Amino acid sequence: MFPVTRLGPLSLPTPELIVIVFFYLGMYLFERLQKVQGKNPDKISNLILVSVFVFIILGRLAFVLENFNAFLSSPLDIFSLNRDLFDPWLGAAGVAIYFAMTLQKHKLELWSTLDSLTIFFASLALAGSLANIASGSAFGMPSELPFAIELWGEKRVPVQFLDAAWNLAVFFGIAFIAKRNLPSGAKFLTLVSLFSIGQILAQGFRAEGWILAGGFRADQFVFWIITAISGWLLIRKFERKNG
Amino acid sequence: MSSTPFYRKIAYFAVLFLLTVFIFFTRMPADQIGGGMIRSPREGFYPPNFSSELMAGGVLDQTTLEGKVIVLNFWASWCPPCKAEMPVLQAASIKYANQDVVILGINATSQDSLADATQFIHENGITFPILLDPTGQIDADFLINSLPTTFFIGRDGKIKQVIVGGPISETSLRTQIEALLGGY
Numbered sequence: 001m002f003p004v005t006r007l008g009p010l011s012l013p014t015p016e017l018i019v020i021v022f023f024y025l026g027m028y029l030f031e032r033l034q035k036v037q038g039k040n041p042d043k044i045s046n047l048i049l050v051s052v053f054v055f056i057i058l059g060r061l062a063f064v065l066e067n068f069n070a071f072l073s074s075p076l077d078i079f080s081l082n083r084d085l086f087d088p089w090l091g092a093a094g095v096a097i098y099f100a101m102t103l104q105k106h107k108l109e110l111w112s113t114l115d116s117l118t119i120f121f122a123s124l125a126l127a128g129s130l131a132n133i134a135s136g137s138a139f140g141m142p143s144e145l146p147f148a149i150e151l152w153g154e155k156r157v158p159v160q161f162l163d164a165a166w167n168l169a170v171f172f173g174i175a176f177i178a179k180r181n182l183p184s185g186a187k188f189l190t191l192v193s194l195f196s197i198g199q200i201l202a203q204g205f206r207a208e209g210w211i212l213a214g215g216f217r218a219d220q221f222v223f224w225i226i227t228a229i230s231g232w233l234l235i236r237k238f239e240r241k242n243g
Numbered sequence: 244m245s246s247t248p249f250y251r252k253i254a255y256f257a258v259l260f261l262l263t264v265f266i267f268f269t270r271m272p273a274d275q276i277g278g279g280m281i282r283s284p285r286e287g288f289y290p291p292n293f294s295s296e297l298m299a300g301g302v303l304d305q306t307t308l309e310g311k312v313i314v315l316n317f318w319a320s321w322c323p324p325c326k327a328e329m330p331v332l333q334a335a336s337i338k339y340a341n342q343d344v345v346i347l348g349i350n351a352t353s354q355d356s357l358a359d360a361t362q363f364i365h366e367n368g369i370t371f372p373i374l375l376d377p378t379g380q381i382d383a384d385f386l387i388n389s390l391p392t393t394f395f396i397g398r399d400g401k402i403k404q405v406i407v408g409g410p411i412s413e414t415s416l417r418t419q420i421e422a423l424l425g426g427y
Binding site: 004067073209211224228 | 252265283287388414
């Protein structure tokens with residue numbers, strides 16, 4: 001809807017700007033919460049910042065290897081600023097491996113680390129929704145509803161706004177429980193469960209996505225499984241705490 | 244297990260059941276899959292019509308584009324990144340000339356000087372077709388709010404990728420085209 005922000009002579013991609021702003025907001029809130037709880041956030045802060053570099057470098061490297069022939073005649077394009085020369089999945093896989101190695105190296109406990117980062121992840125989830133509003137991606141199906149919005153040539157369900165409202169509520173919910181003494185992993189699993197439920201609901205009104213036989217939406221099945229697993233783990237966490 | 248309050252598990256299964264029902268009732272209607280026949284300037288849709296007069300004279304015959312990969316580049320002569328990526332587009336138009344790939348430029352003539360645009364095309368030896376948009380109608384239909392903007396259209400006539408901003412690199416252009424041709 002407003003994919004580009006003009007700042008004088010500069011044309012900046014609004015979705016990416018939103019993600020960067022909320023990345024720093026999430027980092028700020030994470031560090032503040034850690035300090036309020038008397039913990040040192042440095043190790044985990046470094047983990048996040050290095051993860052960003054790992055994501056960018058491995059994502060580009062993976063794309064270069066996948067499209068090696070394309071780079072043979074212009075190898076300097078490896079350093080091109082074009083965002084589409086990137087494999088986000090392999091970048092994310094690299095981050096997961098780096099994350100696991102760092103936890104082991106610094107003897108950080110997985111669930112408590114994820115708990116402390118929950119507010120950061122909630123901030124990124126909200127950023128994703130707002131970025132979709134900016135870019136017009138993840139748009140809704142055509143609709144005659146009174147609150148439908150004009151987008152891509154038709155009146156549509158304002159699914160990006162509904163998704164953003166849900167993730168905003170989740171963000172405040174996570175902020176509310178951030179200082180509470182809950183079983184290890186409970187805060188992170190709460191975020192995953194609520195985010196997944198939100199995605200199942202939002203996907204139900206989206207006009208795009210991977211469609212299976214019978215018109216079923218693949219993303220809904222994936223998030224249903226994530227909800228089922230995270231919800232069950234959450235129950236088990238409280239079960240163990242209660243003895 | 245027995246220490247978990249019964250209601251917690253009931254709530255868990257109730258939520259999963261309700262989500263399952265929701266998934267069933269929100270299946271995608273067959274006529275909506277892939278954006279249907281709606282024309283809209285984004286991935287998954289057929290592009291708006293862009294038939295217009297050519298800078299070289301005459302009118303583009305859109306039937307010649309059927310079944311081909313199309314790269315549609317919106318540009319203006321006052322736009323530095325647009326001018327910077329023109330040689331890359333020109334090189335691609337020559338490289339893929341015999342492979343069912345059509346590179347088309349659309350000059351934002353309503354906000355450009357036709358004389359400047361024509362001079363730039365001649366001075367830089369650009370030979371691929373340039374469409375003119377003197378009323379800004381094509382710009383408006385494609386919701387262009389930044390130049391350059393490049394649309395990649397597949398053989399099925401649907402938009403596969405939109406790149407806003409530039410200059411696009413040679414490799415980026417080549418990987419997009421090859422992907423649409425089924426290469427790499």
